[in-house]
Amino acid sequence: MSATVLHLDGLRVPVETGGASRKAKLTIEADGSLRLRAAGDVATDELTRFLASKRDWVYRRLAEKEVLQHEPVTKELVDGEGFLYLGRSHRLKLAGTDGPVRLERGRLVMPSELASNGPMHLIAWYQRCGVTWLLPRVGSWAERLRVEPGGIEVADLGHKWGSATAGRRVRIHWATLQLSPQLVDYVLAHELAHLRAAHHGPAFWQLLARVMPDYDERKRELAQRGAGLWFGEAP
Ligand SMILES: [Zn+2]
Known part of the structure; x- marks a missing residue:
């Protein structure tokens, strides 16, 4: 057994060797993690080439699974x-003042006192701003899709981007708010759309295509x- 780990962009791909099959095989687990199985005598650059040839397939499958798959990105709560x-980068500025975490002239201002508790106040900021930003859009998309959601919540949803529950409550992962508006949309x-079609059958995708013709690219x-x-990991 070898402990080789390859990377496809930001994705970690552990390699398992010693299998009976000569042919390399890439699989995506239920949680979205990738695994490459190969015979022991296949050269690493051959595997790297194989992996690169699977790039489109990997992203298509991950998109279908709707799981967040990522290399742990850590952030330090330090100036800069x-x-x-919403797709824009803001530099952190630790301030001696109190008050909440806020955006001020493009800087993300965080009182040092809050920063000493780790990222939780920053995550709470994503949740607060997220709900405010999402509210009017929930109304407009709900109208186009002809659904009546029971409310919107921004929370930590583990490895899911969003969820729609039987109680018609729609939840969005706070980390989603880092993406551009068109991807959050x-x-x-x-x-x-799940409030009208629970499963990813043809009816679901047709419904989504009607209101968002370029949904597949997104x-x-x-x-x-x-x-x-970033999903809240500190170093
Ligand atoms: Zn779905």
Whole structure:
């Protein structure tokens, strides 16, 4: 057994060797993690080439699974660290003042006292701003999709971008708010569409295509961009 780990963009791909099959095989587990199985005597650059040839397939599959798959990105709560919000990067500025975490002239201002508790206040900021930003869009997408959601929530959803529950409550992962508005819209419209079609059958995708003709491109971009996001990990 070898402990080789390859990378496809930001994705970790552990390699298992020693299998009976000569042919390399790439699989995606239920949680979205990747694994490459290969015979022991296959050269690493051959495997790297094989992996690169599977790039489109990987992102298509990850998009279908709707799981967040990413290399752990860590962020330090220090001056100058960059944080994404709606596709734009904002530098962190620790301030001696109190008050909440806030955006001020493009800087993300965080009172040092809050920063000493780790990222939880920053995550709470994503949740607060997220709900405010999402609210009017929920209304407009819900109207187009002819659904009546029971409310919107921004939370930590583990490895899911969003969810729509039986209680008609739509939830969006706070980390989603780092993406560009058009990708956040994709996640939102997708979850709202689930209020009319629970499963990913043809009826679901037709419904989504009607209100968002380029949904497929967004879906793929989501899987790709999502791999580089921060999920609250500190060093
Ligand atoms: Zn779905």
